[in-house]
Amino acid sequence: MKFRLLLILLALFVFASPIFAATATPEANYHWVAITSGFSMAIASAGCGLAQAKAVAAAAEGMGRNPGAAASIRFALLIGLVLIESMALYTLVVVFIQVK
Numbered sequence: 026m027k028f029r030l031l032l033i034l035l036a037l038f039v040f041a042s043p044i045f046a047a048t049a050t051p052e053a054n055y056h057w058v059a060i061t062s063g064f065s066m067a068i069a070s071a072g073c074g075l076a077q078a079k080a081v082a083a084a085a086e087g088m089g090r091n092p093g094a095a096a097s098i099r100f101a102l103l104i105g106l107v108l109i110e111s112m113a114l115y116t117l118v119v120v121f122i123q124v125k
Contacts, residue, residue: 062120069116076109 084102088095 058123062123066113066116066120069113073109073113077106080105080109 080102084098087098091098
């Protein structure tokens with residue numbers, strides 16, 4: 026598995042090298058910034074969605090197993106969801122700074 030990941034990363038580096046050798050024009054860079062900003066927001070949103078689903082599932086299971094601790098589990102869940110969502114918001118801020 027690690028060898029396969031290493032090969033994928035090596036292929037990415039090999040295919041990315043001509044991009045770094047190209048002459049930089051403001052118009053060309055703007056298009057790449059817009060595309061990569063979209064990809065970064067998509068990856069951050071997917072990560073946040075998966076993390077939030079996992080957190081809610083674990084909290085629901087914890088409340089089902091121990092109803093007496095539901096208040097503290099709910100509080101920890103809300104704090105965790107806020108921190109998870111902040112990753113998407115920070116990514117959105119970076120996207121708007123880069124596209125500007």
